[in-house]
Amino acid sequence: MTTAQNVLPRAAGSWRESARAWIRSGGALPFLLLAPSVILMLTVIAYPIVTGFYYSFTDGSLLKFGRFIGLDNYTELLVSRDFHRAVVFSLVFAAANVAGCYLLGLGLALLMNQEVPGRAFFRVALLLPWIVPSIVSIVSWRWMMADDRALFNQIIGFFGGSPIFFLSDEHWATVAVIVIKIWRSFPFMMLSLLAALQGIDRTLYEAAEIDGATRWQAFRHVTMPQIANISIVLGLLMTIWSVNDFDTPWLLTQGGPANATENLVLLAYRYTFGRNDVGLGSATSFVTLIILMGLVVVMLRRQKGADR
C-alpha cells in the first residue's frame, strides 16, 4: 500500500538530488554571486521600508512600540491642514525647482557648448554651488537676507527701495527657498545637459543648415529631440530630490514662517521627532512615497512617449 509516509521521503530525496544536480551544473552560481547584494539590499532598504510601513499603522513613539490602530494615522493626516499645506508647498517647490533648474541649466549648457573665452574656468566655477556643502552655502544665504541690514537690503536700499524681510514673510520665504534650491541644483542639470549636447552628431546641424533652418529651428527640431530623453530623466531625478529635500528649507527657515515652507519631509520629521509620534511620521513618509511614485510613473510614461 502506498502511504504518504512512503512517498514523502522519496519526494524529498528526489528534490535533494535535483538540487544537487542543479548546483553541480553551475545553475546556482549567479544566485550565489548575487546573494550578498540581495541580502544587503534587503537589510538596508527592504527592512526599513517594511518596518516603517508597519509603524504607520501604530500609535508608537520613539520610546515605546505602539499598538495597531489601522488607518487612523492616514485619516488624521489626510484631514490635517498642516498636511495639505505641506503637499501644496512640496509640489510648488518641486515644479519651480525643476523648471528653474532646467531653464538655467540648459541656457548655461548651451553657452558652455560654444567657443566662449574662459570656457574651462566657467565650467568649473559654475559647479561651485553644487560642490559647496549645504550648511555653508545656505547659512551664507541666510546672512545675505536675514534682516534690513543684510546685503540684499543694502542693494535694495542703494536703489531707493524699502527693505524686504525675506525670511519673515510667507511669500518671500517661499521664493527664497526656491531660488536657493535652484542655485544649489542647476550645476548638475547644466553638466548633464552639456554632456548630452556634446553627444549630438554635428552633421544633423549641417543638414539643417543646408535645408535653410534658422538657429531657433535647429534648436527646436534638432537639439531638443536629441536631449529629450536625458531631459525627462533629469526632470525625474530633480523632482525626487526636490520633494525629498530637507537641507534647504530646514537650514534656511526651519519650515517657517508660520509653516509656509514646510515640505512633506520636514512635516514627517516634525511629527516623528517633535511630536514624538512615529506612527504619524511614518504615515507622512509613506504618503510622500506614494506621491513621488505617482510623479515617477507620469514622467516615465512621458519618456516612453518621447521614445516612440
Next chain:
Amino acid sequence: MTIFSQLRQRGAARYLASIAAGALIGLSTLSASAQQPVTLNFWDMIWGPPEYIDAAKGLVDQFNTEHPEIKVEYRSVPWNNWYQTFVTAIGAGTAPDVSTGAGYQAVQLYDLGAIRPVDDLVEEMKASGDLDDFLPGTVDTLRYDDHYVALPWGLDIRVWFYRKDLLEAAGIAVPTNWQELRDAAKALTKDGKYGVVASGDTGGSHYIYNAILNNGGGLFTADRKLDLKSERNVEALQYLAGMAADGSVSPASVGYNSDDRRGAFTRGEAAFMLDGPGAIDQAGDQAANIGIVPPLAGPHGDKGTIFWVNNIMVYQQTQHPEEVKTFLKWWSKNQKELWTKGRSGQLPTRASIAADPYFTGSPSRSYVLENYVPTGKTTATQAEGIFPALNEVEGEGVMQTLVQEIWQGKDLGASLDTAEQRLRGILGE
C-alpha cells in the same frame, strides 16, 4: 596513589607547606578581586563651552581618586540626536548607570520603565538637612508619579536684557512693569533700531512662556488639562501682539533664530531682548553695555518667568545602585567646578554653590539668582511638577508658529485657535 600515601612518602611537612602556600595564593587572588573597583558609566550632556568637558572629567577623576572602590567612566554626549542616543542604548541594554539630560528626559524615560527613582537618596538628604541646600521648588519639580525621578543640578531661565547705551542716550529709565517696557520699546524704535528683538524659533517661543507666566497664567490647569486660552494667557499674548502692532518688535524677528537675535541685540540694533542668563558673558566687548531688566510686574502685579530644572538621573539597568548613589551624592555636592572652571551656562540649584564668589562676584549672575530664580515657573504651570508631554509641547513647533504669527501681526484669535487645536492633538485631549 592517595594524598595520604604521598604524605607518608614525601613527608607531611612538605605537603602542608604546599597547601599553605596554595591557600595563601588563593586568598590573595580573592582579596585582589574584592578590591577591583565597580565601574559606573556616567553620560553627561555638553552644558557649556569646551572647557566644561575638561572640568567635568576633572571632577570625575577627583571622585575616582577619593573612592578607589568605584571607577566612574565619563562620556560626553552631544545634543545632536540625544533622544535616539539614550533610547537606543536603553533598547540595547547598554544604558549608562547615571546621566544628565534634557529637562523632561527623566520623566519620559521613567514612563518607559528605564529610570530608577532617587526617593531613597532624597530621603537621606532630607534627613541630613542637605536637601535644604537646594533652591526652593527645584527638587519637587522633579517629582512625578509620586517619585523623585531625578536630582536637580542646573537651572536655565529666561531674563529680559536691555542696552544701557540706548536707554541712556534716549533718557529712558529701565522699565519695571509691562506698560513701561511697552512704552520704552516704542520710544526706542527709531533710526533703524527697534525696541525689542525676538526670534521665530524655540527661543522665540520663550517670549510666550515668559509673558503668560509673568501674568500669572500657565499653559495647563492644575489637573494637566490644556488651558491656552485662559483670560491671563490671552491678556499676555495680546500684550506681545500689541508691541508688534506698535512696530516696536524688529520685523526680522519672525525669521531670526536665537543666534541671529542675540547678534542683533549685541550689535545694538534693539534695546530689549529675552534670553538665558549667559547672554552677557557671550556679548564680548559689548557686555558692559548690557543690563538686566528687573523682573517685570504684569498688569495685575504678578511676576514670573519660564525656567527649566535640569537634572541627573539613575537608570534601572544599573547593577550598582549603592555605588551610583554614592557618586550622585558626591557629584551633587562637589560640582562647583562645572561653573568656576567649566563656565557652564546653567545656574546652580544649590545655594551653597550659588554663594561661591564666582556667582556673588558677578553682578549679573547674582542678580538673576536673587531676583529672577525665585519667580521661575515651569512649562507645566499651573500643574505641579513636570510630565512627559511637555517635551512634545515644546518640541513640536506649535508655540514657534504662534510666536511667528504674533510678530507678523496676524489675527491673534485665529492663531490661538490653530495653536489650541494642534496642542490638543499633541496632548490627545
